[in-house]
Amino acid sequence: MQLKIQYYALMREQAGRSEERLETSAATPADLYGELMARHGFTLPPQQLKVAVNGEFSDWSHRLRAGDAVVFIPPVAGG
Amino acid sequence: MHFRFTDTAIDSAGARRELLDLGAGGYASFEGWVRDHNEGLEVTRLEYEAFQELALKEGERIVADALRRFAVKHALCIHRVGTLALGDMAVWVGVSSAHRGEAFDACRFIIDEVKHRVPIWKKEHYRNGDSGWVNCERCAAAPNHAHDHDHGHPVEPALLTTRE
Numbered sequence: 712m713q714l715k716i717q718y719y720a721l722m723r724e725q726a727g728r729s730e731e732r733l734e735t736s737a738a739t740p741a742d743l744y745g746e747l748m749a750r751h752g753f754t755l756p757p758q759q760l761k762v763a764v765n766g767e768f769s770d771w772s773h774r775l776r777a778g779d780a781v782v783f784i785p786p787v788a789g790g
Numbered sequence: 791m792h793f794r795f796t797d798t799a800i801d802s803a804g805a806r807r808e809l810l811d812l813g814a815g816g817y818a819s820f821e822g823w824v825r826d827h828n829e830g831l832e833v834t835r836l837e838y839e840a841f842q843e844l845a846l847k848e849g850e851r852i853v854a855d856a857l858r859r860f861a862v863k864h865a866l867c868i869h870r871v872g873t874l875a876l877g878d879m880a881v882w883v884g885v886s887s888a889h890r891g892e893a894f895d896a897c898r899f900i901i902d903e904v905k906h907r908v909p910i911w912k913k914e915h916y917r918n919g920d921s922g923w924v925n926c927e928r929c930a931a932a933p934n935h936a937h938d939h940d941h942g943h944p945v946e947p948a949l950l951t952t953r954e
Contacts, residue, residue, distance in 0.1 A: 719841050720911035721923040755926065763909075766843045782841055782909075786925035789838070789869060789910030790822045790881050790901055 712736075712777035714743070721785050726751040740764065741771040744783060755785055792857075792865055793849030793904075795840060797872045800879045809864040814886035818893035820901050822881040824874045828924070832917035836874045841909040845869075852903040860896040862887035867900055869910060 714737075717730040726747075737743035740762040747753060761784040762769050775781070802821065809817060824836050853865050865885045874880055883900045887893040904910075912924045 717841070719909070720839050720913070721926040723839075761909075763841070763844050767847070768844070782844070784841065784844075784909050785911065785923070787906070787909055788912040788924040788926075789840075789908050790905035 712775070714775060715778070715780040716743075716747070717780065717782045719782065719785070721755065722751075722753060722783060725753050737775060739772050739775060740769065740781060740783075743775065743781060744771075747783075759786055760784055791850070792853035793846060793867045793869075795842060795845070795869055795871050797870070800868050800870060800882045802879065802882050802884075805866055805868055805882055806884055808866055809884050809886040811863045811886050813888060814863045815888050816890040816893050817884065817886045818890065818897045819882065819884040820897050821879050822901070824876050824878045824880055826876050828914060831914070831920070833876070833914050834917055835876065835915045836880070837913040837915075838869070838871045838874065838880065839911045839913070840869070840871050842871075845908045845910055848908045849904060852900055852907065855903075856885070856896040856900050860885075860887070860892040860899070862892050862896045865896055865900060867904060869904070869908075871910075 713732055713734050715730060715732050718726045718728065723729050735743060735746060737746055741757065744757050757771070762771060763782040763784060764773055765780050802819070806817065806819065826833055849867060853867055856862065856865050863886045867881065867883045869881045870879065881901070881904065883897050885893045885896040887896065913921055914924060915921045
């Protein structure tokens with residue numbers, strides 16, 4: 712299935728893009744992050760990230776569906 | 791709308807006017823400014839970036855929560871994005887309420903929650919030419935990450951760094 716993945720901050724720089732469409736068999740955000748770590752060399756371990764699916768916080772075991780928009784959220788630093 | 795972003799200077803005087811209420815006996819505000827140093831390094835400028843779709847929802851939830859929890863009249867938070875110079879205002883929070891205590895409490899609650907929950911990232915640029923994403927670079931711990939510099943960070947994520 713195809714997913715849309717958007718990147719921000721450190722992960723945008725490490726991926727060298729702000730978004731991509733990816734054909735994947737990853738069933739969950741946890742599977743997907745494993746695949747993307749290998750693909751882009753992300754340095755942040757998943758324990759330090761949150762995940763959002765379709766613009767809302769989600770969890771690592773959420774069942775992904777074709778067309779979902781996924782964002783991995785590095786440690787935030789607003790203010 | 792109680793939470794918003796701007797890519798130009800925050801108009802705090804205008805924002806304050808949005809909180810005026812004849813039932814309010816007081817008003818408290820907080821301004822976060824770009825500081826010239828962090829953790830021993832000289833900072834020259836900052837960049838803020840947000841996942842706005844979710845940040846707006848989460849920011850709105852925080853302010854709505856503050857309005858309920860502290861029973862204040864009005865509250866608003868505005869956060870800058872883009873490149874900021876030293877001394878620029880990065881974030882503004884304002885609260886009006888019948889009495890001062892709730893105004894201070896709600897203001898503190900909002901800025902603390904925004905810093906910890908809203909997907910906003912800050913990249914610092916340093917005098918020495920380096921740059922780094924606050925709370926990210928120092929806790930990155932991939933097995934193949936060459937640790938050729940000692941920055942003495944704790945093992946747990948440095949999520950609670952505060953700098954306002």
